[in-house]
Amino acid sequence: MPHFSPVLVRGGRHRLRRLLRHRRRAMAAGLAVTAAALVAAGPRDAERVRPQGHPAAAAAPSRESERERRTATHVTAPVRIADAETVRLLHRGDRVDVVASxxxxxxxxxxxxxxxxxxxxxxxxxxxxxxxxxxxxxxxPRATAARLAGAGASMRLAVTLC
Structure with missing residues (x-):
C-alpha cells in the first residue's frame, strides 16, 4: 500500500463559523415570525394593548359601546325556579341548564x-x-330568553349546575 500524505481540509473552520452564523440568522427569523404570530393572536381589546397616553387609545371603543355590543347578543332574563332550595345553591357566575317540565x-x-x-x-x-x-x-341569548319566558308561563322550571 502506498503512503499518502495527510488530507487537509481547507476552510473547515470558516465553514463551521459560516454555518453557525446562518443558524443565528435562521433562529432570529424564526423568533421574529413567532413574535408576529403572537401579536396577531393576542388580545382583541384595544384598551389592553395600547397604553392610556397612546394617541390611538382615544380611538379605541369605549366600555359603553362594548357593553351595547355584548347586550345585543345576550340579555338578562329573570326566571322563577320551582324549587327555592335549589336556588340557594346558586352563586353569581355559575353556569346552569334550565329544564322545563x-x-x-x-x-x-x-x-x-x-x-x-x-x-x-x-x-x-x-x-x-x-x-x-x-x-x-x-x-x-335573546332567542333563549324568549323561550324561557314562554316556558316559565306554562311550565315548572328547574335548574341543573353545569
Missing part, C-alpha cells in the same frame, strides 16, 4: 346559561316564596 315530559330550555344575580327573598313573603319558587337572573 309540564308533568309528563321535560326538556332543556336553556343550556349553559350564566347566573348574573340571585336576589334574596323578602322576609314577609318567605312562606309564599317557598311554595312559588325563587327568582334567579340569567344571562342568555
Amino acid at each position: 309540564d308533568g309528563s315530559a321535560s326538556r332543556v330550555v336553556a343550556a349553559g346559561a350564566r347566573v348574573t344575580e340571585v336576589p334574596e327573598p323578602q322576609e314577609d313573603t318567605a312562606e309564599s316564596a317557598a311554595e312559588a319558587g325563587a327568582l334567579v337572573v340569567l344571562s342568555v
